[in-house]
Amino acid sequence: MxxxxxxxxxxxxxxxxxxxxxxxxxxKQAFVLGIAIDKFEKEEKAQQxxxxxxxSNGARETEESARNRYSVTFxxxxxxxxxxKGEGDPNFIFTSxxxxxxxxxxxxxxxxxxxxxxxxxxxIVIGEEAAKDTVMLREIFDAIERSPSLGRxxxxxxxxxxxxxxxxxxxxxTPAVALFIRDLMMQQSRxxxxxxxxxxxILRSMHESNTAIAPRIICSEDDVKVAxxxxxxxxxxxxxxxxxxxxxxMILMNKTRSIQIAVKVDGVETGCELRQSLGKMKxxxxxxxxxxxxxxxxxGEVEQHMFxxxxxxxxxxxxxxxxxxxxxxxxxxxxSTFIKIQKEYGADLVQAGEYLRKxxxxxxxxxxxxxxxxxxxxxxxxxxxxxxxxxxxxx
Amino acid sequence: MNRNNDVILSSQLAAILAITVVGVGIxxxxxxxTEKAGPDGWILVLAGSFLALLAGLVxxxxxxxxxxxxxxxxxSTILGKPLGLLLSAVFFVYxxxxxxxxxxxFGEITKQYLLFxxxxxxxxxxMLLGTAYTARSGIEPIARLSEILFPIVTLTAILIVLxxxxxxxxxxFLPVFRTPVSQLIKGVPTVFFSFIGIELILVFAGFVxxxxxxxxxxxxxxxxxxxxxxxxxxxxxxxxxxxETTHIIWPVLEIFKTVQFPGTFIENIEVFIMFIWIxxxxxxxxxxxxxxxxxxxxxxxxxxxxYFVLPLLPIVYFIALVPDNVAQLGDWMGQYANYGGTFFMxxxxxxxxFLSQLRKNKEAKKSG
Numbered sequence: 019m020x021x022x023x024x025x026x027x028x029x030x031x032x033x034x035x036x037x038x039x040x041x042x043x044x045x046k047q048a049f050v051l052g053i054a055i056d057k058f059e060k061e062e063k064a065q066q067x068x069x070x071x072x073x074s075n076g077a078r079e080t081e082e083s084a085r086n087r088y089s090v091t092f093x094x095x096x097x098x099x100x101x102x103k104g105e106g107d108p109n110f111i112f113t114s115x116x117x118x119x120x121x122x123x124x125x126x127x128x129x130x131x132x133x134x135x136x137x138x139x140x141x142i143v144i145g146e147e148a149a150k151d152t153v154m155l156r157e158i159f160d161a162i163e164r165s166p167s168l169g170r171x172x173x174x175x176x177x178x179x180x181x182x183x184x185x186x187x188x189x190x191x192t193p194a195v196a197l198f199i200r201d202l203m204m205q206q207s208r209x210x211x212x213x214x215x216x217x218x219x220i221l222r223s224m225h226e227s228n229t230a231i232a233p234r235i236i237c238s239e240d241d242v243k244v245a246x247x248x249x250x251x252x253x254x255x256x257x258x259x260x261x262x263x264x265x266x267x268m269i270l271m272n273k274t275r276s277i278q279i280a281v282k283v284d285g286v287e288t289g290c291e292l293r294q295s296l297g298k299m300k301x302x303x304x305x306x307x308x309x310x311x312x313x314x315x316x317x318g319e320v321e322q323h324m325f326x327x328x329x330x331x332x333x334x335x336x337x338x339x340x341x342x343x344x345x346x347x348x349x350x351x352x353x354s355t356f357i358k359i360q361k362e363y364g365a366d367l368v369q370a371g372e373y374l375r376k377x378x379x380x381x382x383x384x385x386x387x388x389x390x391x392x393x394x395x396x397x398x399x400x401x402x403x404x405x406x407x408x409x410x411x412x413x
Numbered sequence: 414m415n416r417n418n419d420v421i422l423s424s425q426l427a428a429i430l431a432i433t434v435v436g437v438g439i440x441x442x443x444x445x446x447t448e449k450a451g452p453d454g455w456i457l458v459l460a461g462s463f464l465a466l467l468a469g470l471v472x473x474x475x476x477x478x479x480x481x482x483x484x485x486x487x488x489s490t491i492l493g494k495p496l497g498l499l500l501s502a503v504f505f506v507y508x509x510x511x512x513x514x515x516x517x518x519f520g521e522i523t524k525q526y527l528l529f530x531x532x533x534x535x536x537x538x539x540m541l542l543g544t545a546y547t548a549r550s551g552i553e554p555i556a557r558l559s560e561i562l563f564p565i566v567t568l569t570a571i572l573i574v575l576x577x578x579x580x581x582x583x584x585x586f587l588p589v590f591r592t593p594v595s596q597l598i599k600g601v602p603t604v605f606f607s608f609i610g611i612e613l614i615l616v617f618a619g620f621v622x623x624x625x626x627x628x629x630x631x632x633x634x635x636x637x638x639x640x641x642x643x644x645x646x647x648x649x650x651x652x653x654x655x656x657e658t659t660h661i662i663w664p665v666l667e668i669f670k671t672v673q674f675p676g677t678f679i680e681n682i683e684v685f686i687m688f689i690w691i692x693x694x695x696x697x698x699x700x701x702x703x704x705x706x707x708x709x710x711x712x713x714x715x716x717x718x719x720y721f722v723l724p725l726l727p728i729v730y731f732i733a734l735v736p737d738n739v740a741q742l743g744d745w746m747g748q749y750a751n752y753g754g755t756f757f758m759x760x761x762x763x764x765x766x767f768l769s770q771l772r773k774n775k776e777a778k779k780s781g
Contacts, residue, residue: 039528222656376584
């Protein structure tokens with residue numbers, strides 16, 4: 019009798035313990051590292067051979083392609099190769115077209131034998147055309163935000179032209195472009211020309227101030243570069259900020275690590291490295307006008323002067339001279355960048371509105387309804403102080 | 414009933430309550446308070462906790478008068494036999510539905526974040542079987558389990574919050590005190606109902622060896638929970654800002670996606686938050702389930718309650734499957750907490766305190 023009971027118990031246990039629905043063998047898991055999202059274009063149809071073959075019955079095909087709006091590319095590494103076994107390409111790249119993002123993902127399962135997993139995604143690249151389309155960008159942002167597996171440390175970047183091309187190129191040290199970008203963004207000595215903007219920042223900033231910047235990624239055959247940024251406002255991309263403009267914006271947002279800048283003093287090109295020690299924004303009301311003021315302080319050292327000019331840099335007067343020149347130069351640059359953001363784009367990237375809401379709620383109550391008109395006409399006051407502390411090892 | 418083994422300390426009761434109250438509610442709390450009070454959400458948490466403390470103390474005053482009594486005995490003495498039994502039966506139904514909601518929320522979130530292909534039904538049944546096992550073992554094992562798990566949950570929670578701290582921006586709490594007072598008052602119940610589960614003091618007080626110490630239990634558990642709630646609200650809002658906090662359904666789970674450890678192995682620490690959260694919701698469900706089956710046995714007048722644990726399981730399971738989708742689940746849970754919570758956390762204890770005081774006065778008059 020006891021034996022019978024045991025038997026039933028064991029049978030029951032077998033029933034309960036077997037058959038895990040979510041079991042995926044690790045070699046069947048495709049860790050999607052990069053996603054590229056482009057607007058679908060008609061010419062692409064010729065390239066999508068596989069798609070055509072699948073839907074070869076005429077009428078249906080035209081109907082299908084009229085509905086296609088997105089062209090999405092996934093890339094995942096050849097995990098076998100990384101582990102030192104397997105062979106073949108280091109990356110697998112798959113592109114498909116579809117009506118919406120999820121549609122594409124499902125369509126791709128008809129071509130990929132592994133289980134797509136997005137928990138380790140590092141990079142999302144959006145093509146310029148898609149980013150300039152309000153509806154599309156909103157759909158993309160929502161799909162990303164809604165996804166339970168995509169994290170918020172992902173780098174979301176925008177590229178000129180086709181996003182797909184970015185994923186196809188393989189930079190020399192790390193062939194997987196998404197991992198390359200991750201390392202690039204994490205390095206300590208990063209220049210301020212790369213905007214400090216990950217997906218978490220972009221989503222938060224879009225929610226709070228309806229504007230954000232996204233890093234710009236540029237690629238050629240075997241070279242990838244992140245510099246400059248795209249300005250997003252009202253759920254679409256308005257335009258680009260160049261590398262120096264991005265740097266200036268980063269100074270305004272107090273997010274720089276270090277910057278390189280050169281001024282001509284006494285006819286000698288003097289190169290300096292500066293670090294930001296202060297970047298304080300204040301927004302207040304003066305005579306009924308909104309004034310945005312920035313107090314910026316930088317300090318650093320001279321890195322280049324001229325060979326065989328003795329006692330050239332090691333003089334207090336010279337250093338003071340450099341400091342004033344640097345301050346002037348920086349001020350002019352920053353001011354022009356701010357005016358571009360303010361007048362041309364009307365994008366409150368410095369989050370002056372948020373500042374008002376937090377620190378001057380009374381003023382904010384008055385201006386919040388037409389902040390979009392008030393911000394471009396606000397006065398701006400920028401004070402820059404530069405201090406040179408060291409001049410290197412020679413006089 | 415063999416009460417010799419069923420004795421717990423008041424500190425154990427505090428552990429049970431703390432781990433029971435921190436359940437599904439904590440995931441949505443930052444969203445709810447921010448929606449109600451904007452940057453002043455933390456004030457709501459403090460105010461709501463204070464109310465919960467008062468409610469707990471009222472329950473303490475009630476149970477202090479009837480040491481060692483079960484809820485049925487207590488309510489029958491105060492309200493008379495039929496009314497007392499009816500109240501206990503309602504309390505039983507309330508706890509059963511609460512169990513169902515907790516377990517459904519567990520299923521939805523697990524399916525969303527962890528097990529995408531596993532059917533919801535399987536998740537729910539597995540969880541229920543586990544909790545039924547714990548519930549069958551009685552109050553003492555539950556108390557010990559809570560004592561062991563509570564520190565684990567708390568320590569893990571503190572450890573995984575650390576990497577978020579460099580990224581928080583406390584200016585999201587500015588401006589302070591700009592929310593109209595009327596709006597604040599309207600929001601207080603939200604937090605008060607996040608303390609749902611504290612009414613179990615009424616049910617479990619009979620097991621406590623020194624009922625006169627239960628007020629310490631109340632202070633300890635409400636204090637711990639408030640600490641938990643305040644820190645989670647502060648961290649979530651400081652990381653996401655106001656708009657995004659209200660936009661995300663379960664901000665507390667989402668916040669751990671903003672952390673990235675270097676390296677690829679433990680890159681995503683959501684796993685840890687899921688781990689402690691599943692432990693916590695497991696205990697919540699087990700304790701509430703236990704309370705429900707205990708009440709049922711007392712209402713029926715049975716000496717043993719464990720016969721009632723398993724038959725309850727299908728009932729809980731079917732109630733859990735009633736809501737159509739997550740949005741409906743959230744709505745109903747909110748409504749349910751509003752009405753059921755008010756009734757059992759505020760109305761019932763106050764009424765009982767009032768009536769027992771009245772009775773006492775009468776008796777004093779008679780004997781005098």
